[in-house]
Amino acid sequence: MKWVWGVITAVVSVIVQLLILSTLGFNFFSFSMFFVIPAGGIFLGAIATFGYFYKIVRQGLKPNKNNYLMSVIFILLSFSGFMYGEYRMAYVSPSNEINYKFEGEHISHFVFGESDEPITLLNYYDYKFNNSSLSIFSRGHVSNAIDIEPNKWVNISKFLIQCVGLLIGGLCVGLLVTSGKTHCSSCKKAYLQEHKLLDVNSEMIEPVISEINQYIHNNNGEGLTTYITEQKALCEDVASDTNVKYGFKFGHCPNCQQGYLIKSCYTLDKHGNFEEQEDKKAVIPISQEIVIS
Ligand SMILES: [Zn+2]
Structure with missing residues (x-):
């Protein structure tokens, strides 16, 4: 039942990300060191696959290629959790500021600019990447513009680096949990x-x-x-x-x-x-x- 462990730690990684986002208003997934090292992604990815790899090694087995492929599913599960969770938690406060503390009304009750388009999961992220600022009309009442990162390509590159970090963190755990173990030289499939x-x-x-x-x-x-x-x-x-x-x-x-x-x-x-x-x-x-x- 190693996949159950994988699901558990993938859910834990989502809880960590969303709890930090809600309590501190800080997107830990996007946290990077020296501007380029996606530390938040690596750390969250490592949490996500830890249960799965830990269970495999506890069974005395060496993670194989299929196990690494399978671990990508847990990484994707975490990733979807971060993305969907952030959107579900995005509320607009009475002072027209986006918050993740469930203050005010959910962002899906709002529309972009002068359009009638409601803010769905997809266009929430689409606007987050593409626009230097996000203007929200609240049921006809003009709001202040909400500042988001200024450059589309900077945003997208940063986001891709975070995703790579998540992947690296998740896959490296497989190598990490097996270090220092003695490998069976006879069948090459298990740890002693x-x-x-x-x-x-x-x-x-x-x-x-x-x-x-x-x-x-x-x-x-x-x-x-x-x-x-x-x-x-x-x-x-x-x-x-x-x-x-x-x-x-x-x-x-x-x-x-x-x-x-x-x-x-x-x-x-x-x-x-x-x-x-x-x-x-x-x-x-x-x-x-x-x-x-
Ligand atoms: Zn053996």
């Missing part, structure tokens, strides 16, 4: 479910590795389990006393059931926390007999 076995310090690593390799080589799963249990009691306490420690994990592919032994290396950073050295990670496939025991 990892179970911690034991930690050892740098003094113990050599003998422990050669023992473990021996058990793997002999397909002796029972022996390996016993050895790991023994070593756990011996090594665990002293493992964190050094600057470098090694961790062993058992990895299991939820897709093809292949088992792995994962050896990770951690070094102490300046804040006293162990940080994994990704380049020193070793992932060794192990046979089915060992996996079962």
